[in-house]
Amino acid sequence: SIGLPAKLTAATGMDALSHSLEAYCATYYHPLAVGVALEGMRLVKDNLPTAVKDCADLTARMNMLVASSMGATAFQRGLGAMHALAHPLGAVYDAHHGMLNAVLMPYVLKANESVIGEKMTALARYLNLPNPSFTAVLDWVLSLRENVGIPHSLATLNIPENDCEKIGAMAVNDASASGNPIAFSAQDYAELCRRAVVGLL
Numbered sequence: 001s002i003g004l005p006a007k008l009t010a011a012t013g014m015d016a017l018s019h020s021l022e023a024y025c026a027t028y029y030h031p032l033a034v035g036v037a038l039e040g041m042r043l044v045k046d047n048l049p050t051a052v053k054d055c056a057d058l059t060a061r062m063n064m065l066v067a068s069s070m071g072a073t074a075f076q077r078g079l080g081a082m083h084a085l086a087h088p089l090g091a092v093y094d095a096h097h098g099m100l101n102a103v104l105m106p107y108v109l110k111a112n113e114s115v116i117g118e119k120m121t122a123l124a125r126y127l128n129l130p131n132p133s134f135t136a137v138l139d140w141v142l143s144l145r146e147n148v149g150i151p152h153s154l155a156t157l158n159i160p161e162n163d164c165e166k167i168g169a170m171a172v173n174d175a176s177a178s179g180n181p182i183a184f185s186a187q188d189y190a191e192l193c194r195r196a197v198v199g200l201l
Contacts, residue, residue, distance in 0.1 A: 002061065006052050006155030013048040013064055017041060017144075018073030018082050018105060025116050026179035033077035037162050038126050040070030045127050045140070052148045078179025081108045081171070085193060102150040103157065106188035107142050107196045108180075109134075111188075115181045117131065139154030153199030163192035164193035 004012075018041035023033055044067045050060035085108075086100035109116070115136045124132035128139055151157065168190030171177060177184065184192070195201070 002055050004078045009101060010052045011096050014102035016068040016071040018101035019075045022080040022082055023077045024076035025080060025181050026080045027181060029198035030077035032165050036070050037074035037075055040067045040074060042127060043067035049147050058193045071153045079176035080180035081184060083176035084171040084174040088167050088172050094161050102145060102156055106138055107192055109138055110201055111192055112181045154197040159197055161194055164190045167193045
């Protein structure tokens with residue numbers, strides 16, 4: 001919709017990215033979903049900043065609609081810690097799901113770095129990022145978030161640090177957790193939550 005405000009365009013667009021990115025990193029076998037996820041992420045890279053900046057750009061918005069559909073198709077392969085945390089955080093704090101995934105994204109990538117390095121290098125090549133590597137993808141995500149107005153920490157969304165233990169206990173039991181490349185414990189999720197609250201990447 002050309003009437004969707006820029007803030008919601010950014011949050012929902014980053015949500016589409018989170019679906020493809022987590023599907024791409026998930027542990028389950030589904031090579032077709034991997035291909036769909038890669039192209040979904042390319043469409044986000046090439047179109048989300050324009051869609052946020054110019055709500056009347058129908059080409060960018062159409063491509064983001066396609067990217068959203070591709071993310072929804074890809075995540076049959078699985079999701080991961082972004083969604084495992086976003087679900088309880090959204091339930092407890094009534095926060096926007098896409099915005100939560102957008103804020104959590106770099107923290108989860110960093111937490112998974114030890115096992116997703118090769119995938120991130122391949123993704124960086126597909127996205128035509130300079131110096132393909134995990135760092136290239138992380139830097140792109142951080143730059144994209146800043147470009148479309150996504151805050152860096154959960155504290156900006158009025159989410160406090162003192163409930164992170166409870167959120168971690170809920171996250172480890174979320175269905176999305178099973179697809180994360182690393183099997184995080186409740187304490188791991190609590191620490192991830194804390195880092196995202198205070199903005200410590």
